[in-house]
Amino acid sequence: MIPAQFDYAAPETLEDAIRVLSEGGPEAKLLAGGHSLLPLMKLRLATPSLLVDLRKVPGLHGVHRDNGTWRIGALTPHAELEHTAELGLVARAAGTIADPQVRNRGTIGGSLAHGDPASDLPAVMLVTEASVTLRGPDGQRTVAATELFRDYMETAVGTAEVLTEVRLGAMDAWGFGYQKFNRRSEDWAMVAVSALVKQTGDVCEDVRIGLTNMGSVPLRAHAVEEALRGQAISAESIAQAAEHADEGTDPPADLNASSEYKRHLARVLCRRALAEAAGLK
Amino acid sequence: MSAVAEAPYVGREMRRKEDPRMITGRGRYIDDIAVPGTLWIAIVRSTEAHARIISIDKSAATGRNDVVAVLTGEDLAGDFAAPMAMVWSPPGVEIKTPEYWPVARGEVKHVGDPVAVVVGRDRYSVIDAAEHVVVEYEPKPVVVDPEKALEDGSPLVWEQFGTNRTHEWKVSGGDIDAALADADVVIEQRMVNHRTAGGAIETRGVLADPNGDKITLHSSTQIPHILRFVLSLLLGIDEDNLRVVAPDVGGGFGSKLQVYPEEVIAVALAKRLNRPVKWIETRSEAMMATHHGRDQIDYITLAANSDGTLTGCRARVVADLGAYQLLLTPFIPELGFPVMGGCYKIPAIDLTFEGVFTNKFCTDAIRGAGRPEATYWIELMMDKLADKLGMDPLELRRKNFIRKEEFPFTTALGITYDSGDYEGTLDRLLERLDLEAFRREQEELRARGIYRGVGFSTYVEVCGLAPSRAVGPQGVGLQAAFWESAMVRVHPSGSATVFTGASPHGQGHDTSFAQIAADRLGIDPQRIQVIHGDTDQGPWGWGTYGSRTISVGGEAVARAAIRVQDKAKEICAALLEAAPEDIELVDGKYRVRGSPDKFKTMAEISGAAHIPPQELPTDIEPGLEATAMYDPENFVFPFGAHACVVDVDAETGKVSVVRYIAVDDCGPPINPMLIDGQVHGGITHAIGQALYEQVVYDDEGQLVTGTFVDYAMPTAAELPSFETDRTVTPSPVNSLGVKGVGEAGTIAATPAVTAAVLDALAPLGVAWIDMPLTPRRVWEAISEAQNGGAQA
């Protein structure tokens, strides 16, 4: 568990961080909470030449609400999201990440930039239709969550870019449900399903379903959404819609699950997440 | 017992004396020990499961900064006097034992096999340099499945033997053929008891420190004395020139009951380079190069009459030993044989053990070592038999229990169980678990789609290694003995030190041994320090494992303390002008029987022992210390009754343990809190095996579970709050009446957990699932039972 040699810098402004990062070349890496990067380095699966630590950079921290929009600083740790109950689904999902130590260190920016399809927040960003702000040597751009996750641990964040902020709409009118399935409470999801449901009476006005670890990137289960949108919400309609949860997915088998098992889990968890979001028991 | 003070310390819930130090981070583990000028070692390990080494190019590594030497197996050939040791040679049975050198010569046999050693000035440099040692391999065919390894035409781990079968060992008693032929019912089951890891929180580590001709090896070990003895043979160094120190050891669970290549390498390099050398195992190395446990496939046959009376039991055990033989590798599957058959009267028992080589790391002792496997199969077979006979599984057990009044009871295998009250622990368990109420609740929950189940384990285990003649060279054939030693020294001002040959590493003997000595010396246990783990201090001893330390080491402490007490009485008698027989030890006072105000304290007596006053007769030797070596005349047989309650999410296959009740009987408790601690840990270990943990190699022999992400040890969040209780049935074997309890939970719990899951799933038609009962396996078993095949 001894990492390979690397240099370390802790710049004090965002501009310096971007400059040091881009001067460091493609082998330079940002360091946020370190809870994805450092384990990889200890196993020597990652061997960056330079770590640019963001901890002294001001203004990257905190949860703010502007009218109907949440602005979350990239360095905000999972624990803070967990304890901001008004964030609804985001708070729920953040509270399921690993254990308190990890939640105190790991950050939303790190989680999204890392792009591990088994992580909890990426799919939540899809269903909340979030976007991220990226700052690089050439300025600032906004990338929608749908464009952020490219492939397994590959994101749209450039090698010299800093993810500074996450924005998402306040989902006050939506019910939410989050179902994470893992073997131990501290584990990554074998499969997780996030659900948002907007109801008028018992009619499902709108619905969004996110799938975690059902492919190399987080996914939306559009077939479920289509099956339920506009329908009366009942245990039956939810169960029928949830049967589509794995449609179009091809989850890779791993130590704990075959592909079929993951698809089965997606259907079961989808039904449960929808029931939760719709307030059914 | 008259030799013990009134209001004894033994039996009290005393907090662990070692805890303040441990909890405040003042423990001293291998990596805390720093010696100036130390060189670090990194091991280059095989990435191949089986291969011929074509070449090793050291040049890039040798030239790096801070690298002192890069050495291969060939380079080190002259440094080792003998290959790694395996110490079981059962009379009349040959065990195939390949030469196993600390660093591979010519071929590698498993992933993680050491192929070269890098020595340098700091830890980072040597680990970096190790990546630059270029090893070229010619891969050879690999076998990982022990049953495939036994098939004709299988790849051979060791070609010179012409087979992967290491040995076959049999033991039987009674007429098994007749029993099976005459029985009304005969049931059979194949069970897999999979490979697990010890997972000690402190990985292994060594620091070898030469000084003149003498080398001190600090090692995170359970067996400092055995280690010194074996190292002296493997390295050709006299024992007087070797000192082994086990400082604080952060858990062992059997995985540090071993003599490892890295220990041999460190001493050899310290000698070769005349510099201190250090190696600290990484967690990744621990997963691949610290011995594993279990890994056997059991074929069990149980026979009974239609009224449930057991008539015979047969087991064939196929044990995957991995690529080499380490200290006790081939013996561990057999170790449980004395209790195979459990706590039941079975007139015919027939056991066959086959060992198999595969391209995996060695198995050896992990907590329970052979006995968890034995309990697993007999307890689950009892459930199956009950099912077959339409009997209540607990009634079936009661019918076959060895009864309280039948002890000592000699089994069909000629093993004598010392004492027991199996009905007593089961009755106590059922006082805590209202089974009728449970069954009603179970029905109601099922109606709501919640699958709750209960499983039982009424276990007996054998521990307290051991009567040396029973297990030694002419007995079972271990080239070892298993007595234990203690030296008790009372200091001039009346505090005391207990030296033990045992080597506790988390069990709390600093406290329990002090309690034992305190009662016998008449000193507060806070004034008694227990010293262990240093071959230069105190008497020789055999270490800590096999739940032996209280019943063997503790008894040695009691005996040595009684010797000191006898002498103290003699001195006291002289000082008070009384007869030694008239001195009694009451409440810390040595007083004259009948005249309670005529007394001396231990401080006064010890003062007189060290600085003799005129009235002390000259034929009383000065000083106040005594040594005892204790070789038990029998094993001890702890037992108990456990119940596990689980909920199974039948849709996802996830199992949650919702309640766990353990009633254990390990004789009179020395410190009930320590017993609870051991039971909690033991059960956790077993729940880990039953539901979560498995060492997995793929078909190419690559280790899949190389970290704690994949090797899924349960955490507190996965466990209920355990309910523990005890009954007390003293053992006649030792004066304390005690039996070991360090492994009991692990030995008891796997069948209770599995049985609970099977009970929960009975309405779905699931009859068997092999451990670990992971969500995926449970889901597949349910799908199969429901649809005759796993559903897409």
Ligand SMILES: Cc1cc2nc3c(=O)[nH]c(=O)nc-3n(C[C@H](O)[C@H](O)[C@H](O)COP(=O)(O)OP(=O)(O)OC[C@H]3O[C@@H](n4cnc5c(N)ncnc54)[C@H](O)[C@@H]3O)c2cc1C
């Ligand atoms: C034991 C354990 C269990 C875990 N379980 C879970 C779990 O169940 N669910 C889950 O979602 N996660 C889990 N995690 C991961 C954890 O949430 C991480 O903290 C998170 O994924 C990464 O955040 P970080 O701040 O630690 O990022 P770091 O490790 O510091 O960085 C991760 C990557 O992102 C880059 N990066 C970081 N910040 C930025 C930024 N602002 N802009 C651009 N690039 C950036 C880094 O260069 C690096 O490549 C677990 C981690 C551990 C150690």
